[in-house]
Every structure is written in C-alpha cells, then in structure tokens.
Amino acid sequence: MALILTFLVPGVVGLWLVTGGRALTTGAARAVALVAAVVGAAAAVVAVVSRPAVDRAWIPDLGVRWHFEVDGISAPLIILTAVIGVLVVAHAWVEQPWAGPTQTGSAATYLGALLLVETGALATFAARDAILFFIAFEIVLVPMWLLISRYGDRHNPAARADASARFILYTAVGSTLMLVGILVLVTQAGTADLDALPAAAARLTLHQQTLIAALLTIGLAVKVPVFPLHTWLPAAHTTAPTAGSVLLAAVLLKLGTYGLVRLPMMTVPDGFARIAPVLAVAGVIGILWGGLICLVERDLKRLIAFSSVAHMGFVVLGLASGTTTGLQAALIGNIAHGVIAALLFVVVGGLKHRWGSVDLTVVRPALREVSPRLGFAMILGLAAGLGLPGLAGFWGEFVALLGAWNPAHHTGILRTGVVIAAVGAVLAAGYSLRVARLVWVGDAVADDAPHRAADARGAELAVISTLVLAVVIIGVAPQVVFSVTADAAALVGGAR
Template identity: 55%
Template sequence: MIDSLRPAGRQVLELVPDLGAAWVVLALAPLLVGAVTLLTAGRWPTAPGHTAIRAVSVGAAVVSSLGVAGTALHRPGVELPWIPSLGVWLRLGVDGLSTPLVLLTSVVGVVAVLLHLHVPPPPRPAPLEDEDVAATSPIPLVRSIDVPGLATYHACLLLVLLGALVAFLAGDAILFFVGFELVLVPMWVLVARYGDPGSDREGAAARFLMVTVVGSTLMLVGLLGVATATGTSDLTRWAELRGEGIAPGTQAALAAVLLLGLALKVPVFPLHTWLPWVHATAPTAGSVLLAAVLLKLGTYGIVRLVVPVVPDGFALWAPLLGGLGVTGVIWAGLACLVETDLKRLIAWSSIAHLGFVVLALAAGTETGLQAALFGNVAHGLVAALLFVVVGGLKHRWGSARLSVARAALREGTPRLGAALVLGMAASMGLPGLAGFWGEIGAVYAAWAPAADRPEGWFRLYAALAAVGGALSVAYGVRVLREVWSGDRAEPRVPDAVRTERLALRLLGALVVLLGVLPVLLLAVTAPAVEAVIGR
C-alpha cells in the first residue's frame, strides 16, 4: 500500500518549489497582503487609525525587505506552470542584472512608506497691497491626526513596490509585462488623489497614465513578436538564442518597437516632457518611487529585453539611441539652469542622469553595460535622497519656487541642508560619491564603443556628455547658492523630523558607501555582464 503511494508522493513533491523559494514568497507576499488589508480597511467595523495604518505599511515593507535580502543572497528560483496552453510559466528569480535593482527597490520602498503624507495648509487670506507677508508657511505633517484615504495611500505605495519587484524578478516576458503594468494604476492614484492640490494633479496623472500605457502597448507588441519568433517567452532562453532564427530586418523592427516603448518609460529625449510635470505634482513618496524605481523599469527592460535578445537590431539603432541620450543630458542640464521650481529641477536632473545610462547602454561594451547598471542604482539612491529633501522643503515652504527668498538651510535647518549638499554633490558626479562611477563609466564607454558602433559619432557623444557633466556642476552650485547658503535666517521652518532623518541617513550612507567602494556593486553585476556581452 505504501509502495503504491510513493510515485504519487514524488509527483506531489516535484510540484513543490524548493524551500529556498520561500525567500521569493517572503519578498512579495507581505506587500500583497498589506495592500489588500489596507484597501479593505474601510469595510472594517472600526476604521483603523493612522498608527495602525502606518504599522501595517511599514511592517509589510520591512518584512518584504528581509525576503529581498534572502533572495539576493541565496538566489533561489520559482518555476511553476501558469498558463500551460500558452506555454507561459511563473518564473521568478534574480541574477547579476536584477539583484542590484531588487535591493534598490527594497531600500527605497522602506523609505517611501516611512515618510509622512503631507496635508495642504488652510487657505490664507490675501495680503493687503502694503502688507509684507512672508511666503514661507510650514505645513503640518500627518503624524497625530487621521485623514480620509490614508489607508488607500499606503496600499498604493505597497502595490507599486509589488509590481516593481515582480518585474525585476520575472524570468518570463509575460510576467515582466504584468509587473510593468501593475504599477500604473496605483501610481496614477498617488498623483491624482494625493498630489499637490495647488497644481493640475488630474492632468498630470492622466498624462502619466497615457504615456505609460502607450509605452506598455508598444512593448507588448515587441514581446509577442519575439515570443512568436522564438516559440517561448522564457527570458533566459531568449538571451541564449541571441536572435538566432530571427531575420535581420525583423530584429531591427522588433528592437525599434521595444526601444520606443521602453524609451517612454525611461524617459529618453524627446519623450521626456511628461516627467517634470508629474514629479512636481506627485506626493513626496510618489516622487521617490517614480524616480528611484519606476524609471528603472525602462532601463532594465532595455538591458533584459533588447540588448541580449535582438543584438543585431539593437546595434542598428544604438547610434541613434546614444545620440538621443546625450541630447537629453545637454537639454536637461540647460533646463536646470533656468528652472524656477526646485522639485521640477530635480526631475530635469533625473532626465540628464538617465541620459548617461542610455549612452552607456548604446556603447555596446562590458564597460558600458557595467556603467549603465551602476548608474541605475546610483541615480536611484541620489534621486530618492534629493526628493525626500526637496519634498519636505516644498511642504514647509508652501511651494518650491526658487524666486522666493527663503531662510538659508545652512542656518535654520542643518540636517536638511547637509542632506541637500550631499545629494547635489553626488548629482554633480563628484569623486567619492555614487554618482561619479556611472557617469565616468558612460563617458569612457562612449569614447571606446564596440567594434560595430561608429567610433567617430560615439566619441562626439562622449565629449558632449562631458559638457553635460559640467552643466550638472553649474546647476548644482546654483541650487546650493539659492537654497543652502546665505545669511537669511527668517522665516524659519522645522528641520527634518525623525522619519526623514532615518530615510536621509540610510540613503546618504549608501551614496557614500557605493562611491568609496564601487566594487561592492560591480562585483555583483560583472559575471552577468560578461555573459551578456560575451555571448
């Protein structure tokens, strides 16, 4: 009797994932459970208070980060049939390309849920013509009061993190697309419902949704084209085939469609116009997630879905992609020199830094791919740090206009001021900070591109990128001169609160650590980069 049950028992065991896969479940399940719990909070007999809501949100993000750390360390894999009739599998795991990004998502996710949601100030009476009223007006933080929709706000943050992790962990093209799409609606809600009430948040949210949906549609067309040509949606198999069996013309068409869809997400010049508006409108945590995580879905998609999958097609479009990337560096740098809104200025700087990432990818060398992966993570940390500072300042000041005289951060808010100095220094690409290695690597890679790239054009791109680096120093100094320095001490605003201090210390420490010891990240990505380029 027992012998007759053994075959069935073995079949059951074959369907059970390895125990190491529990790390993957631990990375994703808390976010899903926390989001569902918070979304249904309105139906509870007693509505939860702000303390309980934050406890659920922060607890889910922290437990998920433990699962992410275990996944990055042990690198388990989950592989289960999902849609057998279509040959689609539920494949989840990490490698050298995705490990840095899942860790980045985890760190930034904890930071985002720690930050308090700001509420708008009460309406102020219009000043008399001869009355001198200071424009700075501190805005209270949601720390001791309950506001409608706080549970939905935190649920949306958790869903954005869940979608991003699914995309970065996905080993199947269809699963990557599902994760890519999962972040859209919650991010739209964050901008439309919890964004700056003084701006057109409905319009900003609609533009974000429309642009991203168009990009998703183009990407899906490309993914289905590759799946049809290869007979599988397994990303590992796609990388192994390296376009084998796909005609050169078809590769060029598929690469064009995929690059166009992903370029909208990065965003690459001239498809970037939606980003400053959305950043200026989004709540602080929304801006942190958008800059540090969501934009990385575009660059990671190029690394995972285009570079190794249709290499000939990518090589054909690489000169154009590199040119657009370096144009974005120059264009955004010039915009930062004249931008009058501090939050929009940081958004423009993100476009410039991601232009370096795109240029490094277009170079087609191991150095370029390493620089792109490093630049992705460095930009995520630096942008998150700056948006925590700038978002907090905007709500303390009542606006982010640089034309209004403010109390110097150096004098009144030394903690926020020190974080701003560190973030702007890293954004300038100064040695010893994380931003340096991605930018110098991109310039070096463009100066010595792959053999099938036009060397003359890429050397021109390298020179222009160096000019863009100089522009970053110019607009960085401008921000520090107008916001941090000076002797003006009034009107005072509160310095960083405890949650902001925790977030800034964590992000600042990582910015310095990767700047001093870049090998910590480069050693993780090197084997995967060698495999992608070496094939």
C-alpha cells in the same frame, strides 16, 4: 519562499489596504504597511544572497510560466526597491498627503498604493518570462496613477489632473509598443522564457531583430524616460507627493532601463546594435536638454525632475555603447541615481512642506543656518548629482563615458556623444551650484525666528540618513555594486 515573500507580502497587504483596510486608523495603517515593507525587504535580502529560482507552469496552453529568479543584473535593483519601499512608508510619519480638506483618499489607500508600486517593481525585476515581465510591469501603473491623481499637490487640482492623465497616457502608449514587441519576439522565437530567448531569437533575420528591438526600445524609452519621450516626467514629479516622487525616480525609471537590458539588449543583440546610435543620440540630447533647463528652472522640485532626464541620459549612453564596461556603468548608474534622486526629493519635499513652495525666486534665509541637517543633505545630494568623485554619481557617469569612448560599434557617433555628454556634466555643476547659492547659502537673515524652519528629526532624519549613507558607500566602495553585476554583465548578449 524568500523570493515569493519578497513581493507577496507587500502585494497582499497593499491590496488589502486599498480594498478592505480603509476603516483602519492612520496609526494602524502606517504600522501594518511598515511591517509589510520591512518583511518584504528582509525576504529580498535573503533572496539576493541565496539566489533561488521559482519555475512553475502558469498558462500551459500559451507556454507562460510562473518563473522568477535573481541574477547579478536584477539583484541590486531588488535591494534598492525593497529599501526604498521601507523608506517611503516610513516617510508617511512625516508627510500626510491624505490629510486636508481637498483630499478624498485615506491613509490606508495611500500606503497600499505605495506597497503595490513596490510589489510590481520587485516582480518585474525578478520575472524571467517575457509575458510575466509585462504583467508585472503593468501592475505598477495604476497605483502610481492613484498616488499622483489623488494624493498629489492639494493646492493645484488642475495640475494634478493634467500630470496624472499625461502619466497614464504616455506609459500606456509605451506599454502597448512594448507588448507588440514582446508578442512578435515570443511568436517568432517560439518561447517566452527569457533565459531561452537569446538562443531561440538568434535564428531571426537581422530585419526581424531590428523591428523587435525598435518596438521594445521605444516602448521602454518612455519609462526611462529618453528625450523626446520625457515630457510626462517633470509634471508627474512636480505634482506627486514626496513618496510618489521618490518611487518615480528610484524605482519606476529603473523599470525602463532594466527592461532595455533584459529584453532588446539580451534577446535581439544584433537588432539592438543597429538602433543603438539613435538611442545614444537621444540620451545625449536629454543630457544637454535637461541641463540647460535646470539652469533656468524656478521650481526646485521640477528642477530635480529635469536633472533626472539628464542623469538617465548617461545610463542610456552606457547601454548604447554595446560594451561590458558601458553595461556596468548603466547598472551602477541606475542604483546611484536611485539613491541620489530619492535623497533630493525627500529634502525638497520637506522644504516644500515647511515653506509652502520651492520657488527659487523667493528670497529665503540660508538653509545651512536655519536647517543645517537638511542643508547638509541637500549639498551632499547636489554634489553626488554633479558627479563629484567619492560620491555615488561619479561612477555611473565616468564609467559610461569610458565605455562609450571605446564602443563595440559606430565609434564616430558614440565618441561624439561622449564629448557632448561631458559638456552636460559641466552643466550639472552649473545648476547644482546655482541651487546651492540660492538655497544653501541663501539670504543673510539667519537668526530671525519667523524665518526659521524646523530641521529634520525623527522619521524624516532616519530616511535622509539612510539615503546619505547609501550615497557615500556607493561612492567610496563602488565594488559593492560592481562585484554583484560583473559576471552577469559579461554574459549579456551583444556586450563585449
């Protein structure tokens, strides 16, 4: 029951809020959504600790089963998603994107969409049937589109419409390719059970495995996103409300990397190994491309979005190495990026709410002087993002480079990628220090009352403090993640 309640409670409550709860007052809607998110998170903790399995026939004629299970690969992502679900609902006490003369949505619809995104992600991470995986994967798209299109930047309806259309177009095309790959895989292997697929798919020819791996990888690369399929992400992040940006960075992007592990890497490892060099090259280009853009980007929220492209490049590089070390790096890098990006988007969203914009060309007072709590959180997030030892971002990047330096295949290409990726890490330090200089150090005007912005307090401070704590704990004690993922990573087909 714990596993089912993990996504059943937020799913049912979210659906009710969207369809039948719109008459609720704002206070009632927020209370109901928060209770659902907390209950779901508590159930997720129980499910991760007890590791239950649910396996029932769903569509017998098609061989599709209602099969959910938690293992070392999915457990950290389930906890991350459940905690982020609570935080984004709690953030509704800080930012109210449904309020305003140009907005047409209600608080209940907004909160319901947040819960539905969480539900789809949790079900995806727990699904152990390929068809069920795809269905859960798709559940996320519509509520996320709703958050961007209806609750995005109220000052720029045109940008909101463009970002939401680009999001749904890219993800729909990616999902179509992934579906074709899943159908070919299931048809050829004769089963949709993700536990049985590796053995069943082993009899496929190398050509068949390569075709399936290519379809699945390209489809999932859109969601990661991998260069050059990343262009939907900056627009979506820039336009989305703060909670939407947090879900995009901490949850939705992880669906892509988790799918790469669970589908092509585990089911058709030989085919995945053949295309791994292309994936590694794309990831490394993304690291450089994202870093170079961040050096000149004016909009702070858009800058954090492009930094996500760079950081996910390290995750992709780790996966492409074909080693257990690289896979471990990708798994902890997923979690680290989730909490770091969530922290930065909460801080930047708070600054945008206070300032009206986050244009870096506008001279502002030093954040360390006028809003020291927000300033501390921003500096910590930037330091973690550039890979400072002792913070969460270090382990994913360093271990990914280590795994790719001694890859299972294509040593020359992967080692070249490591050298280039190291340059990208230097770029991360450059743009992080640029932001710190412009925002944290700021202007000399610190005590002038008209320039002073309210500091974080209440629900906003609680959300930021939780994320700060997670960044520090993962950085100081990475074993909290490594110990959970180690055994499962060692068993993944194709990793050695």
